[in-house]
Amino acid sequence: xxxxxxxxxxxxxGPLDGRYRSVAAPLVDYLSEAALNRxxxxxxxxxxxxxxxxxxxxxxxxxxxxxxxxxxxxLENFGADDIAEMAEIEAETKHDVKAVEYYLKxxxxxxxxxxxxxTPLASMGEIVHIFCTSEDINxxxxxxxxxxxxxxxxxxxxxxxxxxxxxLARENAELPMLSHTHGQTATPTTLGKEMAVxxxxxxxQLARIERADYLGKINGATGTxxxxxxSVPGAGWDKISRDFVEGLGLxxxxxxxxxxxxxxxxxxxxxxSHFNRIAHNFATDMWTYISMDxxxxxxxxxxxxxxxxxxxxxNPIRFENAEANLEISCGILDTxxxxxxxxxxxxxxxxxxxxxxxxxxxxxxxLAIDNLRRGLAGVDPNPAKLAADxxxxxxxxxxxxxxxxRAAAIAGATGMANPYERLKELTRGRTVTAEDxxxxxxxxxMPADVEQRLAALTPATYTALAAQLVRDYLD
Numbered sequence: 001x002x003x004x005x006x007x008x009x010x011x012x013x014g015p016l017d018g019r020y021r022s023v024a025a026p027l028v029d030y031l032s033e034a035a036l037n038r039x040x041x042x043x044x045x046x047x048x049x050x051x052x053x054x055x056x057x058x059x060x061x062x063x064x065x066x067x068x069x070x071x072x073x074x075l076e077n078f079g080a081d082d083i084a085e086m087a088e089i090e091a092e093t094k095h096d097v098k099a100v101e102y103y104l105k106x107x108x109x110x111x112x113x114x115x116x117x118x119t120p121l122a123s124m125g126e127i128v129h130i131f132c133t134s135e136d137i138n139x140x141x142x143x144x145x146x147x148x149x150x151x152x153x154x155x156x157x158x159x160x161x162x163x164x165x166x167x168l169a170r171e172n173a174e175l176p177m178l179s180h181t182h183g184q185t186a187t188p189t190t191l192g193k194e195m196a197v198x199x200x201x202x203x204x205q206l207a208r209i210e211r212a213d214y215l216g217k218i219n220g221a222t223g224t225x226x227x228x229x230x231s232v233p234g235a236g237w238d239k240i241s242r243d244f245v246e247g248l249g250l251x252x253x254x255x256x257x258x259x260x261x262x263x264x265x266x267x268x269x270x271x272x273s274h275f276n277r278i279a280h281n282f283a284t285d286m287w288t289y290i291s292m293d294x295x296x297x298x299x300x301x302x303x304x305x306x307x308x309x310x311x312x313x314x315n316p317i318r319f320e321n322a323e324a325n326l327e328i329s330c331g332i333l334d335t336x337x338x339x340x341x342x343x344x345x346x347x348x349x350x351x352x353x354x355x356x357x358x359x360x361x362x363x364x365x366x367l368a369i370d371n372l373r374r375g376l377a378g379v380d381p382n383p384a385k386l387a388a389d390x391x392x393x394x395x396x397x398x399x400x401x402x403x404x405x406r407a408a409a410i411a412g413a414t415g416m417a418n419p420y421e422r423l424k425e426l427t428r429g430r431t432v433t434a435e436d437x438x439x440x441x442x443x444x445x446m447p448a449d450v451e452q453r454l455a456a457l458t459p460a461t462y463t464a465l466a467a468q469l470v471r472d473y474l475d
Contacts (some may be wrong), residue, residue: 015384016363023283023370024363034083039141040100041078043248046106047218048127050244056235058458060127061120070115071291074107097134120313120364131228135347136218139260142355146215146265151273154362155209158275162202164376165282166474169195173470177294178389178396185393188315188459191294191381193466196474205275212271215252215264217241222346223256256346262340269333269361276333276365279372279418280326283319286375290316291360294386295379318375325368332361390459395432397421397457399443405449415445434458 090099111121173192223238244253271299402419409416
């Protein structure tokens, strides 16, 4: 039997790079190995430029605009050939960051062929990676790629999904719907209000993710600026470090071991996992609403065969797919959050392989969000079914009648004793009709205004402030 491992182009082992590639593809620019190497190149180049333009190193050459443009063009033109070249170098060095250093030194050596012999870049090879441990480059690179992935890819998708739910809430703010607590009929609500609850939960979680810190450090082998201060004393290395890290758009962490402690990553992944879990709750609720026919599946929008053997059926596959991918995403992100915060003494390499799975965790979340958005686009509320269920649930009015009896008794009305027990006897274990309820109300001897309000009440009109809550508080 032929091995698929030898087929070219290579066959993907995982679904994010295979079946679901089109959805997860935007993350490749941030969280792939190639993207990480590109970020490393950026950090190394910017460190070289910073040192050479801030007079940090006595005797170092001065760079002009053409030199700086040449350096930054290395990053702008970083593509397939560079990825392959770096892989070849790493095959020799057996060290990923060292491969970046050697790759960049090659580019400096080639600078005179582009800029002329007057450029100092060819003589600046030993400034590349100076005073840096691998983690100085890695922690900044990961912060940059994770920040980009969240802000440019994940957050826009999550915001669009949240707004889709919010719009559904606004459109259906007044559409009455029977509630279910513990799977049993309960006080009516509106479909819009139930969607608004989810939209509000998502908005709160998105606000936390939008406030995320992305910490970075560049302070040497044990976080003391030891080699820096010995080689160039009195340069103000802590201030240089802060200025450089913040210049990359990151938050400076002044107190680290050899590694930046990854606490910001743990916070971020925990918050994304929390968003995922709310989305999981939404997926299971929508699946249930569809099974109850509270939402019709729009078969044209779904574009789905459904069952392979039962022609009548279209499965709510988008919500099921989302449910599964959210579980996988949470499993990965929770593991990252739990393990990245631990490193033996100054440094161990457990985080090296662990962080390479950030893209997988976020990828499954992105895939789930995509499925939820497509699932929502393929369903429509079913007012007829909602109305029918409400009309068959007159027993839910036992709650407001009971409470009205209590309030009337407190206000001085007589004949209101044992309201809970009397409503329990009327409603529990039997079908209650509109006539039964109105007859019961008429026999209570309520104050006229209260009796009038209760007699006019139906399950469909017993939604109180539901629609107002959507209008006043969702946005």
